[in-house]
Each structure stands twice: as structure tokens, then as C-alpha cells.
Amino acid sequence: MKKTRLAKAELASAFLIWGTIGIFVKFITLNSGVVAFNRSIVGMIFLIMVKLIMKSRIDFSNLKGHFLELSINGALLGINWILLFESYNYTTVATSTICYNLGPMIVVLVSPLVFKEKLTAVKISCALMALFGVVCVSGVFEQSGVDTKDLIGISLGLSAAVVYAITVIINKRLDDINPMDKAITQFASSTVVMFIYCLFTTDSNELSFTVSTVILLLVVGVVHTGFAYFVYFKSLPYVTSQNVAIFAYIDPVFAVVLSAVVLGEILSISTIVGALLVIVSAIVSELYDNKQKSVIS
Numbered sequence: 151m152k153k154t155r156l157a158k159a160e161l162a163s164a165f166l167i168w169g170t171i172g173i174f175v176k177f178i179t180l181n182s183g184v185v186a187f188n189r190s191i192v193g194m195i196f197l198i199m200v201k202l203i204m205k206s207r208i209d210f211s212n213l214k215g216h217f218l219e220l221s222i223n224g225a226l227l228g229i230n231w232i233l234l235f236e237s238y239n240y241t242t243v244a245t246s247t248i249c250y251n252l253g254p255m256i257v258v259l260v261s262p263l264v265f266k267e268k269l270t271a272v273k274i275s276c277a278l279m280a281l282f283g284v285v286c287v288s289g290v291f292e293q294s295g296v297d298t299k300d301l302i303g304i305s306l307g308l309s310a311a312v313v314y315a316i317t318v319i320i321n322k323r324l325d326d327i328n329p330m331d332k333a334i335t336q337f338a339s340s341t342v343v344m345f346i347y348c349l350f351t352t353d354s355n356e357l358s359f360t361v362s363t364v365i366l367l368l369v370v371g372v373v374h375t376g377f378a379y380f381v382y383f384k385s386l387p388y389v390t391s392q393n394v395a396i397f398a399y400i401d402p403v404f405a406v407v408l409s410a411v412v413l414g415e416i417l418s419i420s421t422i423v424g425a426l427l428v429i430v431s432a433i434v435s436e437l438y439d440n441k442q443k444s445v446i447s
Contacts, residue, residue: 157388161397164382169404171374172243173412175235178366179358182235183351186228187344188367189375194337196376197330208331216324220332223320224339226313228347231340233310241303243409244417248287248425249307251402253314254432255280264319272435279431284308286424329383337375399429 178185201208213220237246255277262269287304324332386394406425409415 153388157385158397160381160385161389161394162400164378164385165397165400166404167374167378169247169401170408171370172238172247172405173408174366174370174374176238176243176413178363178370179360180363180367181352182232182239183344183348184357185235185367185370186231187341187348188371189231190224190228190337190340190344192368192371193375193379194334194341196372197334197337197380200376200380201330201334208334209328212327213331213335216327217335219320219324220327220335221339223317223324224336225343226317226320227336228340228344230310230313230317232344232347233306233313237303237306237310239303240306241300242415243413244406244415244421244425245287245300246303246307247402247405247409248421248428249284249304250310250314251399251428251432252280252284252308253311253318254398255428255435256311256315257318258435260315260319276431276435280428283424283427283431286420286427329386330380333379333383399433402429 175185234246234250237249258273259269259277284304321332402425406417410417
């Protein structure tokens with residue numbers, strides 16, 4: 151019981167940490183590629199150090215035969231971060247986060263094709279609710295209409311959601327691999343891809359590493375990536391998939407609240423309604439999915 155309570159606290163802390171990342175990235179005066187590269191390499195080093203401290207080795211024999219899939223997923227992970235971080239530059243953290251959290255619904259919609267899962271009326275309704283929620287968040291129902299800059303940010307956030315959905319689908323095919331080993335391998339791949347990306351897209355003369363920038367990069371790399379992924383993986387053996395599904399929505403809720411409190415972002419009624427629709431639809435979908443699984447078992 152104590153382990154379960156601790157695991158739930160760790161799980162909640164991971165999602166709370168991820169819910170603050172937009173606030174930190176917003177204040178980093180470097181391009182998204184550099185931030186994604188930093189997140190990949192620092193996160194990888196942190197998890198390797200944890201493995202060494204725990205005297206646990208990476209099971210390369212289990213990774214054998216999956217390097218191509220892991221490498222592709224690692225590259226997509228980096229692209230996913232770039233799209234999300236770039237979205238923050240064009241629209242509010244709240245809007246970017248809500249658009250990004252459409253990812254799970256995308257997985258639900260393609261599950262009949264990819265996993266041969268049945269798409270029920272409940273799941274279709276939840277998906278439509280989530281899509282309508284994003285439409286609300288976009289601001290089309292506001293009198294002022296949709297700002298071009300916001301539209302770019304929304305498009306980038308939705309693109310990040312699509313890439314996220316692809317990484318989830320690939321990871322579902324790699325369930326037999328140790329989660330931390332999988333993360334380290336994907337971070338390594340992401341590091342290489344992001345380094346190459348930065349070589350072609352970043353002018354070294356424009357890089358300015360002030361003390362505050364370095365501190366923010368370390369926080370994003372160590373806390374938001376290395377530490378958050380570690381406590382997340384550490385909690386998984388002691389919590390149910392339903393716990394994970396529900397706790398996951400601490401992230402967008404916390405991000406929306408913080409964007410208003412810390413950044414002073416104004417949340418319109420349609421944004422709040424849209425956020426609630428996206429979050430509620432995902433929770434209902436997950437609860438229904440878990441209920442069906444328990445009935446079958």
C-alpha cells in the first residue's frame with residue numbers, strides 16, 4: 151500500500167513537472183532545435199547516471215533487433231519537441247499545450263487501422279468532443295477571429311500532437327523493452343538527429359548563453375527530462391494504466407493555470423471551454439477503455 155501511494159505521488163510529480171515546461175522554455179532565448187538538443191543529451195546523461203548509481207546495466211540483448219525502430223522514434227521525439235517549443239513562440243502556452251494533448255485522441259482514431267481495435271460509439275464521441283475542443287481553443291468563436299500568429303502556433307501544436315501519436319504507436323510495439331533502456335536509446339538517437347539539425351539551422355554567432363539561459367537549459371534537461379522520466383518509469387510497476395491515463399491530464403490543467411498566473415496569459419471563455427472538452431473527452435475515453443478491458447478479463 152505504501153509503495154502504491156508513493157508511486158502515485160511520483161507519477162503526479164512527473165506530470166506536474168511536465169506541466170511547467172512551457173513556462174521555462176518561453177524564457178529561453180535560443181531556437182527550438184538547440185533547446186530540443188539540450189533536452190535530449192542532458193536527459194540521456196541523467197538516465198545513464200541513474201542506471202550506474204543503481205548498478206543496473208542497459209540490456210543490449212533486449213534492444214537487439216529494435217535499433218531501427220528506436221532510432222526512428224528517437225528522431226521523431228526530437229522533432230516533436232521542436233514543434234511544441236516552436237508553438238510556444240507563436241501562441242500562448244495554454245493553447246499550445248491543449249492542442250498538443252490532442253495526441254492521445256489521434257491514437258484512438260487510428261487504433262482500428264494500426265492495432266485492429268474496435269472504434270466504439272463512445273470513443274468516436276470522445277474524439278469528436280476533443281476536436282471541437284481544439285476548435286474552441288483556436289479562437290474561431292471569438293469576435294476578433296483567429297490571429298495569423300496564433301494560427302501558426304496552433305498548427306505547430308497540432309503537428310506536435312500528430313508526431314507524438316506516431317511515437318506512441320511505435321512504442322506500443324516495443325513493450326517488451328525496459329522503459330529506461332528504451333528512453334536512453336531514443337534520447338541518444340534524438341541527440342544525434344538534433345545535433346545535425348542544429349548544424350544546418352543554427353548560426354553559432356547568434357547563440358547567446360547567458361547565466362539565466364544556462365540555468366533554464368539545465369532545469370529543462372535535468373528536471374523536466376531526466377528526473378521526470380526517471381520518477382515516471384519508477385512508478386509504473388506500482389500503478390494501473392487507469393492511474394496513468396487520469397494523472398496524465400495534470401499536465402495540461404497545470405500548464406493552463408500556470409500560463410495565466412505566471413505569464414499573465416488571458417484565457418478566454420472559449421479557450422477554457424475547449425480545454426475542458428479536450429481533457430474530459432480523453433479521461434472518459436481512457437476510463438471507458440479500462441472498463442472494457444476489465445470486463446473482458
